[in-house]
Amino acid sequence: SNSIRLEFELQKKGSELMSKPDLKDPRKLYHTEEFPKQQQDTPALQSEMRPKPDCGEETYEGHGLLLDRKALVTGGDSGIGRAAAIAFAREGADVAIQYFPGEDSDAKEVAEYIEKAGRKAVLLPYDFRDEKAPQEVVDRVVEELGGLDTMVLNAGQQIAHKKIDDLPVQQIRDSFEVNVVAMLALVKAAKPHIPAGGAIVTTTSVQAFNPSSQLLDYAATKAAIANFTINLAQQLIEDGIRVNGVAPGPIWTPIQLDHGQPEEAIPEFGQKSLMGRAGQPAELAPTYVLLASNLASYTTAQIYGVTGGEHINL
Secondary structure, X not given: OHHHHHHHHHHHHHHHHHHOOOOOOHHHOOOOOOOOOXXXXXXXXXXXXXXXXXXXXXXXXXXXXXXXXXXXXXXOOOHHHHHHHHHHHHOOOEEEEEEOOOOHHHHHHHHHHHHHOOOOEEEEEOOOOOOOHHHXXXXXXXXXXXXXXXXXXXXXXXXXXXXXXXXXXXXXXXXXXXXXXXXXXXXXXXXXXXXXXXXXXXXXXXXXXXXXXXXXXHHHHHHHHHHHHHHHHHHHHHHOOEEEEEEEOOEOOHHHOXXXXXXXXXXXXXXXXXXXXXXXXHHOHHHHHHHHOHHHOOOOOOEEEEOOOOOOOO
């Protein structure tokens, strides 16, 4: 009868809908058009970017992969660090975030997301150009979280200059102090506290492997971080601590607007990647979670590229 046939067709369509795979074309995800031309003075705020980066605030779903971890995320107020901090909290970790003083409004937003996930948040406004900052950050994390077992070393300075003639020597010193020296100092201060099974994830960059000429000092620091990551892993595995790095490509974050790119380059930022678009911080968070979690128990001394297609190993 017609009613039986109609019921059969509805069941067939329902079955087809239920079995349809969740496939998304990566070229068409997130923001695919040109960005508005824009710049910010230091400190750059994510809340003032157009469009705002997607750090997984509305989309990241946790699965208990970092349950009861005590984590430090540097540069955790915005961009990649923000995405990692939110993801870590939703995976069950208490999270302390270090951020550059003046970026308090962004940091407070992250703290709210951490606390909504039912975890403890600690806000640490420190400038890593201060040589005392790394030790003080670690001391506060251990005191306020009751320990430290997981680190995302992500804070960085990036200021573009087209010619070395215009690159201040003080900027070179600051870039290495913030990006490299502070990272080593943080690990040195944290090592006595991190137990076997703990993990460290650094943020290097595709710039370490394929540098842009206008990022002379920044790219050099990122190459140093990649080397440091692999070297440190060889030491710390003796204590059961894994060390890995993530090498992002062109990711839409505040660092790009704080003189991290020439202003005229902002509209087409990331458009030349194989994906044809810039990446969003939310697209990196799962990699940080993986490398910090027990799922990566046999992974150390590795650099994972999340670059939109640009190679890091050829």
